[in-house]
Amino acid sequence: MRDPISVGLGERVVSRDPEDVLVAYGLGSCLGIGMIDPVSRVCGLLHAVLPAKNNGTDPFNPKFVDSGINGLIEEMIKNGAMRNRLVIRMAGGANMLTAPGLSKTFDIGARNIESAHDVFQSLRMTLKSEDVGGTRGRTVRLYVGIGRMTVRVIGEKEVDL
Amino acid sequence: MSENELNFDDKLMSMLHIIANEGINNAARGFSGLLGEKLTVNNPGVRMVELKEIPHILGGPENEAIGVYLRAEGDISGQIMLVIPYDKALELVDLLIGNPPNTTQELGSFERSALAEVGNQTGTFFINSLSSLTGLDVRPSPPAVMVDMVGAILDIIVATTGGVSEHVLLMEANFELGNRKVETNFWVIPDEKTLNAIRFGAS
Amino acid sequence: MTKILIVDDAEFLRVRISKMLSGDGFDVIQAENGARAVEMYKENSPDLVLMDITMPEMDGLTALKHIRGYDASAKVIMLTALGQESVVLEAIKSGARDFIVKPFEHERVINAIRKLVA
Secondary structure (H helix, E strand, O other): OOOOEEOOOOEEEEEOOOOOEEEEEEEOOOEEEEEEEOOOOEEEEEEEOEOOOOOOOOOOOOOEHHHHHHHHHHHHHHOOOOHHHOEEEEEEOOOOOOOOOOOOOOOHHHHHHHHHHHHHHHOOOOEEEEEEOOOOOEEEEEEOOOOEEEEEOOOOOOEEO | OOHHHHHHHHHHHHHHHHHHHHHHHHHHHHHHHHHOOOEEEEEEEEEEEEHHHHHHOOOOOOOEEEEEEEEEEEOOOEEEEEEEEHHHHHHHHHHHHOOOOOOOOOOOHHHHHHHHHHHHHHHHHHHHHHHHHHOOOEEEOOOEEEEEEHHHHHHHHHHHHHOOOOEEEEEEEEEEEOOOOOEEEEEEEEOHHHHHHHHHHOO | OOEEEEEOOOHHHHHHHHHHHHHOOOEEEEEOOHHHHHHHHHHHOOOEEEEOOOOOOOOHHHHHHHHHHHOOOOOEEEEEOOOOHHHHHHHHHOOOOEEEEOOOOHHHHHHHHHHHOO
16 A cells, blocks of 8 residues: 655645545644545645745745645646535644643634635635644545545544544 | 855854753753753754754654643743653653652643643753853743644644744754653754844844 | 642642642642732731742732732742742842742752741
């Protein structure tokens, strides 16, 4: 069996190979956003770190939620996907620091989630499902062959997203 | 990179090495004090690491670990993180409480508070050293204990520094306890504005 | 029995110090942060306070000032890892009677207490 393809911090991977499994490991405040075109079987996974690219020059920079989503859509389409067929699921955006005195200032997770919702709204695209927020890390897997996305939390079983 | 920038970075790096050396040794003393045992300090140093590499430094982003995180605030600011693999953390708690090995099987709030105090004393001792070396005001925040996947624990560092840079400057060491081999990774990440203050103040 | 209020956000340390002091014949009550410490001081009138500094909600230096403001004869010993000169000076200026840097030795703490509550 082939090794899964790790989608690291600020990366995106698009695949049409049915044997591929795309994985974003240990998402804390980061967001794992998956897109699946069930007809062309093109799948993509984005591992975004921060909410907005602000002044950066790359409109598709995968490090940021806003540019990252646009970049993922663009690459999916280049690989044969159609925008109106995209099934979108996302996970992550936890607040890992829940100690008093620290947590309020650093809820980047919540800001990432908000940014994603804003982008999807402005693109008039709907999220099929999400498992976001909370205080626990998540690993997200996208099985390209069957277009299945899962989430796993430490100590628990892998479940469908 | 221009000649000037190189010089600044040389100066910066050498100052950081001095700070790291003193700070890390003092931090080890703080940690040792809680245990009544001497610690070995392995691989102390300062290096630049690519953001993407951060979750992989500690054996893999999905490994379960404990992260104790605190911030340094004041004239100098930055992040301090202690990371211990889960099993080692259980052993460390046994040592702190004075239990025989394999007593602690789970990390409840009491056990987490012991790890929090390790973070507090280790981190505060580093900060004390920093303050004493520079004459500047620096104070620690209370510590936060995270029990989760390494990747999720380290997101705070990546997210905090990642907006500004593709690289993180790390001061690091590995603390090892003699016969019970409890390994703790200790990281200090200065904020960009502090690096700039040292960089442009150093002349 | 002499009543001592221990203030520290780490449960582990509160328990450790509490056991140590109970063993030496003191009556011990605990608070987990500076705000609780001020409340408990008012409610229980302890003979002495052992105060950490780095805590959420309200730090130990602020709590020290509140307690001394409430009771000018309050006996507070700082017990903290934050052993910087500026911090020691601030604590003493705010009325702390002693300053012990963690990690602490049992002896040091007992002697400091006995000096104040003979």
